[in-house]
Amino acid sequence: MTIKSSQNLVEEALKSIETLKSKEVKTLYDNEEITLIDVRDIRELWKEGTIENSKHIPRGMLEFWLDPESSYFKANKIKDTKKMVLFCALGWRSALATKSLVEMGFKNVAHVDGGFDALKKSGLKVVTKEKK
Numbered sequence: 001m002t003i004k005s006s007q008n009l010v011e012e013a014l015k016s017i018e019t020l021k022s023k024e025v026k027t028l029y030d031n032e033e034i035t036l037i038d039v040r041d042i043r044e045l046w047k048e049g050t051i052e053n054s055k056h057i058p059r060g061m062l063e064f065w066l067d068p069e070s071s072y073f074k075a076n077k078i079k080d081t082k083k084m085v086l087f088c089a090l091g092w093r094s095a096l097a098t099k100s101l102v103e104m105g106f107k108n109v110a111h112v113d114g115g116f117d118a119l120k121k122s123g124l125k126v127v128t129k130e131k132k
Contacts, residue, residue, distance in 0.1 A: 022118035
């Protein structure tokens with residue numbers, strides 16, 4: 001059996017989604033034009049922090065939390081209509097997540113090239129995520 005590699009899936013996703021450079025994201029963020037969505041696992045946020053004012057939607061729950069017909073739907077996660085910009089650690093999970101949202105019908109969505117690491121380097125403020 002031959003399977004498609006995760007790298008191939010990411011490469012295919014990148015062809016069909018909008019990818020933003022971290023400097024572009026910083027400008028949009030500073031102008032309050034976007035909503036940043038961190039799709040990393042909660043343990044990553046506890047360990048490394050997250051971007052200030054970003055929303056956390058774990059990759060495994062993304063489609064369910066944003067689907068109005070799902071029993072897991074969380075309307076408060078996307079109350080505003082600002083462009084949603086997804087990020088993960090390096091940009092692979094967020095590419096797949098963004099592709100999934102596009103396939104669901106979301107129009108105003110993109111992901112960050114280089115992920116959390118690139119956002120930190122662009123000067124966005126990192127805040128700690130406390131365990132509840």
